[in-house]
Amino acid sequence: MKQTSMANWLGEMAFDIELDSHHLIIDADLKVGGENKGPRPKGLLLSSLAGCTGMDVVSILKKMKVEDYDLKLNVEGELTEEHPKIYHTINLNYIFTGKDLPIEKLKRAVELSETRYCGITEMLRKAATINTKIIVNGDEIK
């Protein structure tokens, strides 16, 4: 299966990104000649990871009949100092809130995404160390 994205240069540092028939603008920071019309492209890698594993987790939990909760994913990438600047470390937190949450099912859903379903995790771990935490109502779950 193939997937395609197109980037159309808009002048200066801005590009219109076309993906799945949707559009978004990316742009550089003012410090490097951009106008901040949209996010930086590098961070989209982190967003891709959060979205990919987030969708896995909510769909796995739905199959487990776990549906009444909130979920945020916070993903932080640490860049090397030297060019090319890559994320050498990525810290990914699954932040659940809700009442009487089934901890073992949450852990299992995250584990299934990490080890079996999330292609973005699989690709990025070849380049970066990915550290994950599961946080439920403010407390980290071991």
Added chain:
Amino acid sequence: MKQTSMANWLGEMAFDIELDSHHLIIDADLKVGGENKGPRPKGLLLSSLAGCTGMDVVSILKKMKVEDYDLKLNVEGELTEEHPKIYHTINLNYIFTGKDLPIEKLKRAVELSETRYCGITEMLRKAATINTKIIVNGDEIK
């Protein structure tokens, strides 16, 4: 240096992505329970690559006093059949149009991005084969 992205679950398969103080919605296809409110997360990896190297190229060309051209980047990822589905091959085309374009400078700008500046290229090539082409006014440049 650290960069952060947050994904907030909106219900079903949709997430609000926060990145560099901008927001975008990602969603799954209708076939897998989504509502297509935004693009798929996996493809953002391709968009990240196109945007990262695209910004490199336009800023390098600007330093070379090359500014009067159009640029599109088409990036196609080929997914494995098995889970986790990763892009095993990525085909990246730099599509320039314009009059009297300085071919050697275009090639040099792309080469500098690929080999020195683009961190996303550097990360993804650890997981995928990245094939690049430079196309100027419809013809591939060797």
